[in-house]
Amino acid sequence: MSKDILNQKLTNEVSSIFDQVDVVVGYCGSNNPLMVNPCFIEEKEGLDQLIFNQLCINNLASYAYKLSKRIKGNIAMVVKPCDSKAIAQLISEGLIERDKFKLLAVQCPGVLDHKKITKALKGARVFSLNIGADKIEVETATGTQELTKDEFYADKCYWCKIYNKPPLHDIFIENDQKFSLEPRDRFEDIQDLEKMSLDEIFSYWQQEFERCIRCYACRNICPLEVCQDQCIVHLDYPNWQSQKVDADENKFFQMIRVMHLAGRCVECGECERVCPQNIGLLKLMKKMNQIIGDIFDYEAGMDIEAKPPLLTYKTLEKNIKEEEL
C-alpha cells in the first residue's frame, strides 16, 4: 500500500503548484511491466497518471535543456535526488534558469535496473512484476519467480549517499519505503582497470569499442550534452571524426565525450543504460571525475554556486605539479 500513499502525495504536491507551471514532467506507467515511461502533462486531468516507484530509473533532467528553450513558462519536474544533481549542474553552468524549474524531489528507495532483471530471467517474457520489501515477484511465461531485490538495483544506487538529501529541490516528498543499501566505494568498478598494465587496458577498451555501433544514443540521452545540434562529430570541416565505424573511431568519439564532460558529468548512468551494446561507458566518466575530484576537489552537481573547474583557474594551483623536462 505504501506505493499508493506516495503516489497520492506526489499528485497532491503537483496539483498544488499546477497553476504556476506550463508542463509537468514525470513518470507514468507503460505496457512493459519492467519499465515506466517519461510523460509530459499539460492538462490537469492527466495528473492521475503520475506514478513513482522503483522502476523509475530514467533521468528526466535529460529533457531539461531542450524543454526550457521550447517552453515559455515554468516547468515542474519529478526528480530523484541523483537527477537533481544534473539540474543543479546545468544551472551552475548557466544553461538553464533556476526560476524556470519547480523540482519535486522524491526520497528515493533506490531504482531497479530492468536490464539486470531481464538477464536474470534469461529474456523470458514478463507479464507482471510485484516489488516487495526485499523480494521481487515476477510472473513470466514459465511461471512465477522470486528474485532478491538487492542484486537488481541500478549500479549508481550502490554508492548513493544522497537518496534523502537532494542538492537542489523546491518540494521534497518523503517516502516510507526506505533505502536499504550500504553505500559502497564510488570508484570500486574502475579499480580493477587501474591495476592493469597499459597494454592490457588498451586492449580492454579496444575490445569494448569493437562492439560500438556509434548510434550516438549515449550522447543524445546525456542531460549535460546540450550542443547536440552542433556536435563536432557531424562537422565536415574540421573533420574530427570520419564516418567509419571501427574501434579506433568509436573510442575517439568517446574521448570527445569524456573531454566534453570533464568536471561536468553527474554519473547518472544514462549513457550506459541506453547503450544497446552494453559498453561500460560510465567507467570512462568515473575516471575523469576521480581526477577532477583529486586535483580540484570538485564534484559536479553538488553546488549551484560552484564553478566547474575547467571554466575557471587559479594562478597558483595547489595540486598541479608541473614537470621540468
Added chain:
Amino acid sequence: MMTEQIKENKGQAQKEEVRIVAFLCNWCSYAGSDAAGTARLRQPENLRIIRVPCSGRINPLFILKAFAMGADGVLVSGCHPNDCHYSDGNFYARRRLEVLKEYLPFIGIDKRRFAYQWVSASEGQKWQRVVVNFVKRIKSINGE
C-alpha cells in the same frame, strides 16, 4: 586507437625516427624555438611544430587526435604563467592539459608520451633542453 596505429604507420615511414607533434604558442614558445634556431643550438629533427595563437587555444582533443594519427609523443609549450599575451590563456590550458595527462593511462597511453612546458621567447637554451630531453624520453619508451 593508438599503439597499433603507431606501429603500423612506422613501418611505412622512416623506421628509425620517432615522430613528435609539438603545439607551440605564437607569442612565447614559437619565438623561443626560433631563438634557439638563430642561436644555432642543435636540436633533434623529430618535431613537427604546429603554431597556435595561445596555449589556451589547445583543445585536449588535439593531443588525442595526434596520438590517434600515429604520433609517438606530443609536446605542448606556452608562455610562463602570468606572462600570457592574452593574460590568462595558459592558466586555462594548464588545468585542461593536466587533467588530460592524468587521464591518458586509463585509455592505455603512457602518460610520459605527453608533456607540457613553459618556454618564453628568450629561452632558446631551455627550448633546446626540453626538446632533447623529450625526444630522449620518447625514444626510451619506444625501446630504441
